[in-house]
Amino acid sequence: MLGTGLIGMFYTMALHGQRSRDRVVNVYSRNSERAREFAQKWGADSWTSDMDEAIQNPDSDVVIVALPNFLHKEAILKTVKAGKAVLCTKPLAMNGKEAKEILEAVEKAGVFHGYLEDLVYTPKTLKSLAAVKDGALGRILWTRSREAHPGPHSDWFWDPKQSGGGAIIDMGCHCIEIGRNFIGKDVRPVEVMCWAETQVKPIEAEDHALGWIKYANGAISQFEVSWNYRGGMDLRDEVSGTEGSLRLDHFLRTGFEMYTSGNRDSYVAEKAETEEGWVFPVGDEVVALGYIDMFTDMFNAMENGEEPMETFYDGYVVNCIMDACYRSAKSKQWEPVSLDLWRGREAEEDQKQYNEYDERHYLIKEERLPDGRKKVILKHKESGEVSEKLIGS
Numbered sequence: 001m002l003g004t005g006l007i008g009m010f011y012t013m014a015l016h017g018q019r020s021r022d023r024v025v026n027v028y029s030r031n032s033e034r035a036r037e038f039a040q041k042w043g044a045d046s047w048t049s050d051m052d053e054a055i056q057n058p059d060s061d062v063v064i065v066a067l068p069n070f071l072h073k074e075a076i077l078k079t080v081k082a083g084k085a086v087l088c089t090k091p092l093a094m095n096g097k098e099a100k101e102i103l104e105a106v107e108k109a110g111v112f113h114g115y116l117e118d119l120v121y122t123p124k125t126l127k128s129l130a131a132v133k134d135g136a137l138g139r140i141l142w143t144r145s146r147e148a149h150p151g152p153h154s155d156w157f158w159d160p161k162q163s164g165g166g167a168i169i170d171m172g173c174h175c176i177e178i179g180r181n182f183i184g185k186d187v188r189p190v191e192v193m194c195w196a197e198t199q200v201k202p203i204e205a206e207d208h209a210l211g212w213i214k215y216a217n218g219a220i221s222q223f224e225v226s227w228n229y230r231g232g233m234d235l236r237d238e239v240s241g242t243e244g245s246l247r248l249d250h251f252l253r254t255g256f257e258m259y260t261s262g263n264r265d266s267y268v269a270e271k272a273e274t275e276e277g278w279v280f281p282v283g284d285e286v287v288a289l290g291y292i293d294m295f296t297d298m299f300n301a302m303e304n305g306e307e308p309m310e311t312f313y314d315g316y317v318v319n320c321i322m323d324a325c326y327r328s329a330k331s332k333q334w335e336p337v338s339l340d341l342w343r344g345r346e347a348e349e350d351q352k353q354y355n356e357y358d359e360r361h362y363l364i365k366e367e368r369l370p371d372g373r374k375k376v377i378l379k380h381k382e383s384g385e386v387s388e389k390l391i392g393s
């Protein structure tokens with residue numbers, strides 16, 4: 001486990017949770033005291049403040065990169081050299097160019113690689129994806145994903161030289177990949193429009209951004225990310241299709257609410273801003289945020305010689321989409337997504353299918369009125385005339 005910060009801890013909790021047979025055997029932190037404390041707390045066999053030593057440790061067969069964004073490439077390339085499987089947290093890289101170098105290195109070496117995008121693995125998301133795949137929502141037209149909280153917990157996130165950007169690279173990567181999963185990862189992201197501003201914080205990066213990604217099949221994916229949002233961590237998704245829609249709330253409003261006078265110091269949930277009054281705990285964050293299902297998929301895939309649901313190729317596509325977002329925020333124009341490596345479908349069939357009402361008309365819409373009658377709105381196939389008809393008395 002490279003990194004003993006917030007995500008290193010959540011990953012270790014997921015790996016060591018319940019009766020798991022997967023173990024963190026060796027821990028790297030640049031501070032050896034911190035590495036020792038972490039290893040002892042979580043039952044890892046050894047620790048080190050030397051990254052090379054950690055990667056080459058003969059007891060481990062997988063290296064997990066849980067370090068700040070600017071260190072992902074270095075850590076992954078060292079792991080590739082050691083010939084070990086590598087799992088990397090989000091974002092894969094600082095930008096698309098770096099992500100491509102990483103992808104090419106792992107593929108050339110033939111090492112197993114997994115992109116740790118936990119939010120597509122939450123139990124709610126997995127069930128929603130299965131329903132969407134099964135056609136429950138028809139053709140997907142629109143996805144909307146939001147991650148907003150009062151800002152990250154460590155200095156390096158706030159410095160774009162170390163993080164690669166602001167709220168977009170930190171949280172937009174989650175939202176974008178959630179949208180891709182619902183729309184279809186083989187559908188090409190074509191262009192993006194993005195607004196990004198530094199509204200509140202004294203930093204050289206955006207602390208708030210909204211963006212829209214157009215896909216080759218006509219679907220649109222919207223993301224909303226903010227480091228200025230007050231009241232906790234707001235994680236929500238919506239998906240809308242020709243036959244249905246769904247909404248997911250992963251944090252804050254999950255049906256668990258508690259009132260407390262604040263008579264003790266206690267952890268409520270990640271980025272909760274208050275420990276008194278009405279608070280919104282999360283039953284099991286490690287499960288709710290998808291870490292358990294994510295590692296299960298990663299290790300099952302590894303053992304079965306298959307690809308996990310999220311690979312470094314996905315991380316590369318997400319980085320390229322974010323690059324286009326940064327260009328659009330500057331130019332204030334739709335910007336093309338530049339993907340040197342595209343492995344999905346090239347051309348999209350026209351998926352529009354109008355509902356037939358009768359031989360001469362298409363059905364635009366029908367609705368039951370408060371008086372019990374039904375109204376249908378029709379379009380004449382030849383003249384194009386739009387009309388309405390009341391059914392019932």
Ligand SMILES: NC(=O)c1ccc[n+]([C@@H]2O[C@H](COP(=O)([O-])OP(=O)(O)OC[C@H]3O[C@@H](n4cnc5c(N)ncnc54)[C@H](O)[C@@H]3O)[C@@H](O)[C@H]2O)c1
Pocket residue numbers: 003004005006007008029030031066067068069071089090091116117118153154155156170
């Ligand atoms: N849901 C998620 O998937 C999720 C959530 C949080 C963070 N992350 C990602 O995990 C990575 C780490 O984030 P975090 O929240 O754990 O950060 P953190 O600041 O809590 O921990 C970072 C770790 O890296 C170490 N570190 C910092 N600077 C270093 C340096 N210059 N050299 C060597 N080690 C250094 C720190 O000591 C610490 O162990 C980031 O890429 C972040 O985007 C993912």
